[in-house]
Amino acid sequence: AKESGRNSISFYLPSMQESADRRLTLEKEMRVALQERQFLLHYQPQVNEQHKVISAEALIRWQHPTKGMVSPAEFIPLAEDTQLILPIGAWVLQEACRQIKAWDLQGIKLDHVAVNVSSRQFRQSDFVQQVKQVLLDTDIQAKRLVIELTEGCVIEDIEDTIEKMQALQAMGIRISIDDFGIGYSSLSYLKSLPLSQLKIDQSFVKQIDNVNAAVIVETIIMMAKSLGLNVIAEGVETLEQVNFLTAKGCLNFQGYYFSRPVPADEIKFTL
Numbered sequence: 001a002k003e004s005g006r007n008s009i010s011f012y013l014p015s016m017q018e019s020a021d022r023r024l025t026l027e028k029e030m031r032v033a034l035q036e037r038q039f040l041l042h043y044q045p046q047v048n049e050q051h052k053v054i055s056a057e058a059l060i061r062w063q064h065p066t067k068g069m070v071s072p073a074e075f076i077p078l079a080e081d082t083q084l085i086l087p088i089g090a091w092v093l094q095e096a097c098r099q100i101k102a103w104d105l106q107g108i109k110l111d112h113v114a115v116n117v118s119s120r121q122f123r124q125s126d127f128v129q130q131v132k133q134v135l136l137d138t139d140i141q142a143k144r145l146v147i148e149l150t151e152g153c154v155i156e157d158i159e160d161t162i163e164k165m166q167a168l169q170a171m172g173i174r175i176s177i178d179d180f181g182i183g184y185s186s187l188s189y190l191k192s193l194p195l196s197q198l199k200i201d202q203s204f205v206k207q208i209d210n211v212n213a214a215v216i217v218e219t220i221i222m223m224a225k226s227l228g229l230n231v232i233a234e235g236v237e238t239l240e241q242v243n244f245l246t247a248k249g250c251l252n253f254q255g256y257y258f259s260r261p262v263p264a265d266e267i268k269f270t271l
């Protein structure tokens, strides 16, 4: 039995070793990237009912010296597995707030910028204090910042979530639930949370011509309304999607139909 066990292990060893090596390399490279300032933020416009840009979501990019632009889908999960998401997340918050200020000084007044916060980052005991400090350092008002948390993060430790959300809300920060609808979790917690927005996951928007997805989208919109929450759809790529969502009462949009994520100085404020 021991023999065969060893055989089966050695059979899988090369690929596991390979991916472990790859992860280790990537982890080392991320540390360098932080020091060498290889990370940057792109911004994706969010539009209102009149299709006017009123806000933007900050999305991290990694300008790797040899690999070119690395997608966050590739490095954020690994950063989350290590502690690296903490300094990366702190940098994102600081940089997004700095950009709000820079736009303000240029006379470009966005209502807010939405920033993605990972679960591990949000769970830090001093997270609220960190946010407060960034706002002070960058001299921007709390209402200019929206924090996007996933449903998974929210329900992972609901008591801690409520406590932090209440503190953030008291400061004036708004919270949006990202990728809403894919968590399959009990939705009963929603009314006990100080939320301001639900963000319909792009997977539903993509399949909006499918009856099941359309029903889910309609349900999310109705739920948001009955809770008094703003609702935004992400991953909006076509006019048909815009029209369907508008007809159902979702009046805020983000997606390639309006704009891809772009560097801060390339945002077109009138589309």
Ligand code: C2E
Binding pocket: 044, 058, 059, 060, 071, 072, 073, 076, 089, 092, 116, 117, 118, 178, 179, 202, 234, 235, 236, 237, 254, 255, 256, 257, 261
């Ligand atoms: P997300 O927060 O759900 O961000 C939306 C993703 O959808 C972005 O991918 C965006 O570029 C993409 N997207 C927007 N509109 C469309 C569209 O019309 N069609 C399609 N096909 N895609 C669209 P991106 O920038 O690659 O980011 C992927 C994920 O990485 C994000 O998903 C988020 O979970 C994570 N991420 C990005 N930046 C940060 C960050 O600063 N901090 C943390 N913790 N996570 C981040």
Ligand code: CA
Binding pocket: 057, 116, 148, 178
């Ligand atoms: Ca997001």
Ligand code: CA
Binding pocket: 178, 179, 199, 201, 202, 234
């Ligand atoms: Ca999302």
Ligand code: CA
Binding pocket: 179
């Ligand atoms: Ca997502």
